[in-house]
Amino acid sequence: MSNSLRAAIIGATGYGGAELIRLLQAHPYVTITSVVSTSNAGAPLAESFPHLNQIFVGILDELDVDLIAGKADLVFLATPAGVSAELSMKLLAAGLKVIDISGDLRLKSAEAYENWYKKPAAPAEALERAVYGLSEVFGDEVKGMDLISNPGCYPTATLLGLIPAVQAGWIDPSTIIIDAKSGVSGAGRGLGLGAHYAEVNENFSAYKVNKHQHIPEIEQALSRIAGKDIVTTFTTHLVPMTRGIMTTMYATIIGEHTEAEFIEMYRQYYEGRKFVRIRSNGKMPATKEVLGSNYCDIGFAVDERTGRLTICSVIDNVVKGAAGQAIQNLNLMMGWEETTGLLFSPVYP
Amino acid sequence: MSNSLRAAIIGATGYGGAELIRLLQAHPYVTITSVVSTSNAGAPLAESFPHLNQIFVGILDELDVDLIAGKADLVFLATPAGVSAELSMKLLAAGLKVIDISGDLRLKSAEAYENWYKKPAAPAEALERAVYGLSEVFGDEVKGMDLISNPGCYPTATLLGLIPAVQAGWIDPSTIIIDAKSGVSGAGRGLGLGAHYAEVNENFSAYKVNKHQHIPEIEQALSRIAGKDIVTTFTTHLVPMTRGIMTTMYATIIGEHTEAEFIEMYRQYYEGRKFVRIRSNGKMPATKEVLGSNYCDIGFAVDERTGRLTICSVIDNVVKGAAGQAIQNLNLMMGWEETTGLLFSPVYP
Amino acid sequence: MSNSLRAAIIGATGYGGAELIRLLQAHPYVTITSVVSTSNAGAPLAESFPHLNQIFVGILDELDVDLIAGKADLVFLATPAGVSAELSMKLLAAGLKVIDISGDLRLKSAEAYENWYKKPAAPAEALERAVYGLSEVFGDEVKGMDLISNPGCYPTATLLGLIPAVQAGWIDPSTIIIDAKSGVSGAGRGLGLGAHYAEVNENFSAYKVNKHQHIPEIEQALSRIAGKDIVTTFTTHLVPMTRGIMTTMYATIIGEHTEAEFIEMYRQYYEGRKFVRIRSNGKMPATKEVLGSNYCDIGFAVDERTGRLTICSVIDNVVKGAAGQAIQNLNLMMGWEETTGLLFSPVYP
Amino acid sequence: MSNSLRAAIIGATGYGGAELIRLLQAHPYVTITSVVSTSNAGAPLAESFPHLNQIFVGILDELDVDLIAGKADLVFLATPAGVSAELSMKLLAAGLKVIDISGDLRLKSAEAYENWYKKPAAPAEALERAVYGLSEVFGDEVKGMDLISNPGCYPTATLLGLIPAVQAGWIDPSTIIIDAKSGVSGAGRGLGLGAHYAEVNENFSAYKVNKHQHIPEIEQALSRIAGKDIVTTFTTHLVPMTRGIMTTMYATIIGEHTEAEFIEMYRQYYEGRKFVRIRSNGKMPATKEVLGSNYCDIGFAVDERTGRLTICSVIDNVVKGAAGQAIQNLNLMMGWEETTGLLFSPVYP
Structure with missing residues (x-):
């Protein structure tokens, strides 16, 4: 059980990506080493999200599996439906762990996916390998796995x-x-x-x-x-x-x-x-x-x-329904205390 | 079928009252001759609702049944639960027609009223006499009646x-x-x-x-x-x-x-x-x-x-769920075309 | 002074257009005879604005000056900046009166327009002919004119x-x-x-x-x-x-x-x-x-x-800042009482 | 320079109080040992603020200076104008440090206070002793002091x-x-x-x-x-x-x-x-x-x-304009790094 992990975020210019950055800034064991965006690569992330000025100073990377594999141990996929289906297998093949926040790997039945999502399903291997990380119910199955499908909001x-x-x-x-x-x-x-x-x-x-x-x-x-x-x-x-x-x-x-x-x-x-x-x-x-x-x-x-x-x-929906539960799953995967980095109070009012 | 009616509004400083004023300003047959408030009597209504400045210049009257009976033919009761129960009978006795927007006269069962509203029910006579004015369903029963209970939102x-x-x-x-x-x-x-x-x-x-x-x-x-x-x-x-x-x-x-x-x-x-x-x-x-x-x-x-x-x-909720349906019931009561004064478009966006 | 006018609205699928329809529905002298959209022509307007279902049943027309000239006496231009510059002259040439809600004809100086709008200015003739219709200040100049530039919000x-x-x-x-x-x-x-x-x-x-x-x-x-x-x-x-x-x-x-x-x-x-x-x-x-x-x-x-x-x-901004003042200008143009069709109360709360 | 401080919050059922609790939960050196409310004493704080369920399990204390002095080293005053004027001196006398979030101690001139606040000013001694804690400007004056007046939002x-x-x-x-x-x-x-x-x-x-x-x-x-x-x-x-x-x-x-x-x-x-x-x-x-x-x-x-x-x-306004700057002042007072416990990202969107 290592207490140090390098994480990449693919889809960092969406709300799920921004929230992962907000939350991981406060996680004691994780360093974000790459933020990836297909559309804004080369620009500072804070141009897309000015609230992160001087908080996160990274430049957006291209989506390049080898590049990411050289920088990170684990990837969060905060991408729209249809992207993770193939990408997740490539990332695994490059030795990365993957937590997928999209819906691509949640349904075990490829037919159901295609009926409801109106897109081609992920490869059978990916569907089989992905563990559905509803932390409080199926969290035991997450520990030690390398491909987690994070539940929908x-x-x-x-x-x-x-x-x-x-x-x-x-x-x-x-x-x-x-x-x-x-x-x-x-x-x-x-x-x-x-x-x-x-x-x-x-x-x-x-x-x-x-x-x-x-x-x-x-x-x-x-x-x-x-x-x-x-x-x-x-x-x-x-x-x-x-x-x-x-x-x-x-x-x-x-x-x-x-x-x-x-x-x-x-x-x-x-x-x-x-x-x-x-x-x-x-x-x-x-x-x-x-x-x-x-x-x-x-x-x-x-x-x-x-x-x-x-x-x-x-x-x-952005925390427990996406980025927060993804980090909770990361904690479970890695054998860390489930609540690591997540024990902050709601913002009220 | 007269085409001219003098209306009083009791509870004119609440939202239901204000909406009655807005809508009745555009009704071709109705003149508001009294606005009543137990708390602000003597003050111009527009002090309570500045949006009505120069649109409605009346002064708030005391709640005095004789005074109202001298000024109006019909009363809208836009009062909190518990007020209409007795007041409606007094207004009827003074020769006024009544449209009650509160919940006091909607339930035929006094027991049900007391169970759900946790207040004493209206007199049996009032409950019996009140016609439940869900216009599109029970509108035929409204015509010519003098005590209408306007449905809840x-x-x-x-x-x-x-x-x-x-x-x-x-x-x-x-x-x-x-x-x-x-x-x-x-x-x-x-x-x-x-x-x-x-x-x-x-x-x-x-x-x-x-x-x-x-x-x-x-x-x-x-x-x-x-x-x-x-x-x-x-x-x-x-x-x-x-x-x-x-x-x-x-x-x-x-x-x-x-x-x-x-x-x-x-x-x-x-x-x-x-x-x-x-x-x-x-x-x-x-x-x-x-x-x-x-x-x-x-x-x-x-x-x-x-x-x-x-x-x-x-x-x-403020129109069809309160003031608008009350005016629709007024139209039905009086034998006017149901839509009189109410055919305005929604405000969008 | 005629009391009957046929109006067309170009740009009917925007908010300014929708508001013109809402307000003109209540205007006693105006009938909307054409609603025009370059993007949705042929479809019912209510598909774009469901709140107008059964209130306005027209089909969107193409932008065809002759077609409009055959149906209408006056045109409201509720179009984005850059469109009215040329279109207004064509409509005038076809014998239509024009009230332009866009910013194209407001600045008398073509140079100022181009500096601030970063677009080519309207023809000098249009800029000269257009009367700036800030109703309460310059309203006297509007009467009897055929090209009104409606002020910005x-x-x-x-x-x-x-x-x-x-x-x-x-x-x-x-x-x-x-x-x-x-x-x-x-x-x-x-x-x-x-x-x-x-x-x-x-x-x-x-x-x-x-x-x-x-x-x-x-x-x-x-x-x-x-x-x-x-x-x-x-x-x-x-x-x-x-x-x-x-x-x-x-x-x-x-x-x-x-x-x-x-x-x-x-x-x-x-x-x-x-x-x-x-x-x-x-x-x-x-x-x-x-x-x-x-x-x-x-x-x-x-x-x-x-x-x-x-x-x-x-x-x-959508009423006095756009559609409402445009109708006020219409009233002034036509010699009608300035408030015709516009004396409705604010919606509160 | 101690790295452990017991804090009390007076006015814990207001928004400033709730925010202090949220933020102090994440502060490494501070333990909240008393939350005080004059109106709800005896009840769990989480009854007033359900978002704190299982996060802060304390019971609201009475406002009793001796009680507080027995439990805490420092008091945050998150009270309405007029309360701190006298209370702050009593708390100081009992040996407590005080950070006042209200406006009572901000104006050095008692006359100005009375003109603008329409209330009696605090005792001259308190006005003199209070240090105005605009952290980035006057932060040097805060260090080691025991009565800080936190700036308004x-x-x-x-x-x-x-x-x-x-x-x-x-x-x-x-x-x-x-x-x-x-x-x-x-x-x-x-x-x-x-x-x-x-x-x-x-x-x-x-x-x-x-x-x-x-x-x-x-x-x-x-x-x-x-x-x-x-x-x-x-x-x-x-x-x-x-x-x-x-x-x-x-x-x-x-x-x-x-x-x-x-x-x-x-x-x-x-x-x-x-x-x-x-x-x-x-x-x-x-x-x-x-x-x-x-x-x-x-x-x-x-x-x-x-x-x-x-x-x-x-x-x-609730963080840098109240509770956050109060904690920043606490850090400065105590000689801790100014940002301790406060380096979290904005919540976006």
Whole structure:
């Protein structure tokens, strides 16, 4: 277990890349030795992100696997869908460890990937080799591996909120409905009318209803936990804010379980995992209560009138939903304490 | 059918009152002859609302039923819960017509009111006499009446979105789940940490889960349509924006019905009702697309994988969810064309 | 003086175009007979702007001067800089009246245009013929003319706030400093990182300091009023909101004048002009107090310690700063009452 | 020089208090041993601030000087104006060091305090003893002292932006105009219509024009630097965002100095001070580029047409404008490296 690692970030001019830089600046064991951008190579990173002036003084590298392999031990892929599929294998071949933040390696089924992402799937070898790093659930599988597929933002909030109840058999998985809401940073830094300020501000909208590419990722994990195929109803909405995801989840309770019992059961499930906080006070968590941090906060309401459970799960999509969990996976991979470099407080207000 | 009406507004220093003034300024048949505030009587209204400078020059009156009866033919009650319960009967006794925007007269069951509102219910006579003015559904019952209870903001969006499907028997009412989101103006102008800028901005939160006082109002109407008792799961969320409500609703489809069939059926249901717009393009409506207007826009998604229908319904909570629908009810009461004074476009962007 | 006019809108898929449609829907004398877009011709306008579903059912026309001349009497040019320069002359030649909302015809000096806009100037004939329609100041010159250049958003707020004091000789024009702030809609619907939600939200920034193309427009009008060349310091800032401009203006007072005297002098200057509201209560106006409306609200503070006057002037940039003032100019051109179709209240909150 | 300090925070349920807790959690030498609230004593702090659940588990103490003296070495006073005036002397008498974040001890003149704050001034002894901790300018005076008055948010941004130019004699101090803009968190957690979401959102307003209590603080420091009395014009505006201040400052340049010369001169002035970043790329800084961090970013524009300099200075009002600079002062007091615990990156986007 080395306490010193050289990391490269590919896709450093996107929001995921910028957040990796912010967080890794505070990580005691990691040095960023290369930041890569296909579009701005040769320019200082701080030209793209002035908030990093005098904090990160590096120049953007070309995407050149050999160059990266000469500088780094591990690569974070903060790239759009479709890029990691092939790139990850080349990086592994060059002896690098890889943590992929994109969706390319999350689905074990190439067919499902192609159906939902409308792109060619990654090579079978990559899909097989990639370990799905939902840290608090499958973290044990990450240790010592060299290719980690970091979970999507919606799946992270959703799965951490649902898995204990599904595993316990306390809810009927066929009744699960997930109503998800995200801040606009989830759409990335690429321009589009859907992220144009005057269109999004003072507006609340639904998008990709029943068609979001995170649906098969959620169902794959829930099915694995339940031991049978699960399909869910999943709706995504855009909230006029920058960071934050809430998934509000509904399911019919099996048997009799009080709110207090759910809380207790979840606390046991997440015992020792600092980044999941189960609310006890009957108040649901709010996205701002995790902003800028790696926490996932979860609250419960049992409705005796309808026999349904309502779960609210919140994360910062850029941290726990991307860069933060990627570093958490790095810690698990390397055998470091899971929380290394990540124990900072949310920014409030 | 007179084409000239003198209106008083009680609660003119709240947001519902201000919006009534904005909208009635453009109504061809109505003159506002009294604006009433218990707290600021004697001061110009424009001191409370500088945007009305030189637009509405009236002085705030005391709350004095005789005074109002001498000046007006009809009263809008834009008051907090608990006020209309008694006041409405006094106003009626003084010969005034009343349109109540508060929740006091919406529930026919005094017991339900007291359970959900935690206040004493209105007199039985008032509850009986009040007509529930969900214009597009129960509008026929409004004509010629003198006590109208204006629907709540969440119930308006919810019921307009659900009733055609429930009435047609195309969805299973026992499976209805309503995930509701509202802008902050719904909380009114009264101060509270829950509407404090730094707490709400860049934040998305859930509140009153399974406990919102609009639940029995929704269930009362749905049960009436279905001809049997219906209970629903209803969650309310706060969106960092000022105006707008979206309710995302889920239910299991009974039989086989395509998206196109739902759209066609809803269009027939709302035939001739200008303020309900059914989307056809596979895109869900966004709250900004109705901002400042009396429209309710509704979209559908049928998920063949799960057999569920997803409905998104959006309104401006201050207009269709309060002042606008109140004026629509006024039009219906008076036998005027339903759209009189209300046919203005949403404000976009 | 006809009371019936057929209007075309070129650039109907931008925000200025959409606002013209919203406002003209409520104008008693105008019918929109053509909406033109070079990019989306043939498609329903409501595909670009779903909020206009069932409100405006027209199909977008090609940009064809003869076609427009056959359908319309007057054209609003809601086009980006550089388009009107030539187009306006063609439209005039085809017998159409023209109101140009772009900046192409505002500067009388072709050299100044080319310096500040970095584009070729319009033909001298067009620059000469165009009347600068700052309604409350130069409105008399608009009557009966056929080519109106509608003022820019910043100049409108700035000039209405400064001109009475400059004309009265109560402030020293060489000391004028204008600190301007605008909502993001001023940047239009075109995509750019500067209007990307995650970049702009929760952010306040300055841009084009001393370089904004509205500087020569402001100086041209002030110089005309003062009868000598005036240069000003002008800074523009971007506010995380959609609509609204405030210009905060500073100048050294000449002689002794109290706040009350400034207020009285401005009220006399704007006597009878309904869209300028001078605040009397010692409180400065806020942008939201004019949102969605054609008002310009102005407030004053005299600082005896420094001998300086501070003026705050607010408008809705899309209304008084663009579409609303264009319609006001239409009214003046046609000899109609200036306020026709424009007397609606701001939307608050 | 001890590397271990026990700190108490009085006013822990306000935003300044919460931010101190967030930042001190990451400080290597400080342990928070008491959090004090007069209103919520006895309750867990995390009830007031759920984002601190499981991060800070302390219970709120009563305000009891002896109790605090028994637990802590130093007290941060994050209290409203009027509280520190007396309290600070009692805390000093009990042997505690004090860093006061309120405005009570900033003005050396009791008369000025009473004129601008409309409250009784602190005892002369306290005013004399308090060291004004504008770290990058007067930081040398802080070392080893026991009563530090932390600068106000507006003064911090303003003074760091102006002092080098004033000290160099490159601008005429009698021409200084400061146009300041702040996010809403500056108003604190106390309720008021001025911080009510629906009033502030999508709104830009000016307030306390020429009357803000930070004016004498700014003038006191500038006068000290200039060696003569300076009065300034200072306007404050409210921006619809939570965190961030920009001050845009104008002054007439004395002599001939280019933008590049100003940049170079400021860089020399702030040599070795990591928290002031001078922009070189002709782009002004934006508030979001320092959000959540202790940086102050400053940019310049020289206008040859008017001979004026425009300076933009941005800070996070809760960090560099309050809690962050307080910790910076703590570091200076204690002889620790100025940046200890404060070298984290801004949160972007």
